[in-house]
Amino acid sequence: MITGANGQLGSDLKDVLSSGGYKIIALTHQDADLADSKKIIELVNEYQPNIFINTAAFHHVDQCEADLEKAMLLNATAPALIAGICKERNITFIHFSTDYVFDGKKAEPYVETDAAHPLNNYGISKRKGEEAILLINPNAIIIRVSAIYGKSPCRAKNGLNFVQLMLKKANENADLKVVDDEIVSPTSTESIANCLIELVDKNLYGIIHMTSEGSCSWYEFAQEIFNYAKTPAKLTAAKSTDFPAKTPRPKYSVLENEVLKKNDLNFMPHWKTALHLYLDQYLVQNSN
Numbered sequence: 001m002i003t004g005a006n007g008q009l010g011s012d013l014k015d016v017l018s019s020g021g022y023k024i025i026a027l028t029h030q031d032a033d034l035a036d037s038k039k040i041i042e043l044v045n046e047y048q049p050n051i052f053i054n055t056a057a058f059h060h061v062d063q064c065e066a067d068l069e070k071a072m073l074l075n076a077t078a079p080a081l082i083a084g085i086c087k088e089r090n091i092t093f094i095h096f097s098t099d100y101v102f103d104g105k106k107a108e109p110y111v112e113t114d115a116a117h118p119l120n121n122y123g124i125s126k127r128k129g130e131e132a133i134l135l136i137n138p139n140a141i142i143i144r145v146s147a148i149y150g151k152s153p154c155r156a157k158n159g160l161n162f163v164q165l166m167l168k169k170a171n172e173n174a175d176l177k178v179v180d181d182e183i184v185s186p187t188s189t190e191s192i193a194n195c196l197i198e199l200v201d202k203n204l205y206g207i208i209h210m211t212s213e214g215s216c217s218w219y220e221f222a223q224e225i226f227n228y229a230k231t232p233a234k235l236t237a238a239k240s241t242d243f244p245a246k247t248p249r250p251k252y253s254v255l256e257n258e259v260l261k262k263n264d265l266n267f268m269p270h271w272k273t274a275l276h277l278y279l280d281q282y283l284v285q286n287s288n
């Protein structure tokens with residue numbers, strides 16, 4: 001059973017898991033609100049899944065900043081209740097979290113055991129969710145991802161992902177200023193789905209980092225998009241201070257997949273490899 005099934009991550013999980021032989025019960029927001037535990041219990045009782053994957057979240061960072069109560073309800077209270085429902089029924093619970101639980105002040109990649117210190121309400125609510133889930137259901141699997149892009153648009157951001165936006169703007173001959181002082185590991189949702197399928201039956205639980213190998217600034221990411229796509233672009237490097245930030249965000253968001261590596265389960269590709277694969281498909285589909 002997958003929530004957020006028409007979201008960016010949910011769409012690829014659905015496709016990859018169903019190609020891997022799993023029978024999927026795909027839930028959209030319309031099928032069930034995350035906070036409606038009565039409805040969730042009804043659906044769980046009806047379909048009796050053996051794995052429950054929660055990709056749904058309230059993750060528009062500026063909206064979370066304006067509404068901490070809603071962020072706490074959807075990112076902490078509701079997932080913790082579902083973790084409890086799963087524990088009672090012996091269902092594996094898999095939940096997605098974020099690099100935004102960290103403040104970005106570390107100079108090297110964050111490992112799973114590093115202390116969290118979120119800078120904004122979104123990060124605070126996701127961290128509270130992690131803690132509450134593991135308190136109620138210590139066998140839950142919490143996967144932290146970062147800077148994700150997929151074939152389906154990020155619903156919370158209303159439209160194009162970073163790769164699609166860069167290509168669209170370049171084709172419109174726009175001047176592009178992209179920050180070179182925010183460091184990330186851009187990660188494709190397809191690579192997350194491919195890695196997740198390898199660990200579902202491996203008795204791993206707790207917090208697991210699952211991001212692409214390597215890291216880059218958003219500017220370097222944009223450069224690689226244009227180089228690989230052979231798209232001329234008017235791209236210049238900018239600083240994050242050039243853009244008035246509404247909500248504080250971590251400047252360094254690189255996660256080390258330490259748990260995956262220790263368990264020989266790190267199937268995450270380098271960010272350039274995943275980007276090239278993504279562009280190969282995307283450019284063919286959008287060639288007309």
Ligand SMILES: NC(=O)c1ccc[n+]([C@@H]2O[C@H](COP(=O)([O-])OP(=O)(O)OC[C@H]3O[C@@H](n4cnc5c(N)ncnc54)[C@H](OP(=O)(O)O)[C@@H]3O)[C@@H](O)[C@H]2O)c1
Nearest residue numbers: 004007008009029033034056057059098145148154155156
């Ligand atoms: N995007 C990133 O770069 C990023 C980075 C780090 C972590 N994450 C985490 O990764 C996960 C997936 O993100 P994504 O990029 O796939 O997001 P997405 O494309 O916005 O998908 C989120 C899904 O959740 C659904 N949803 C929202 N509120 C809901 C509610 N109250 N009840 C039920 N469903 C609800 C949305 O449906 P509607 O649109 O119909 O409301 C949508 O289908 C989230 O946990 C997020 O915190 C994302």
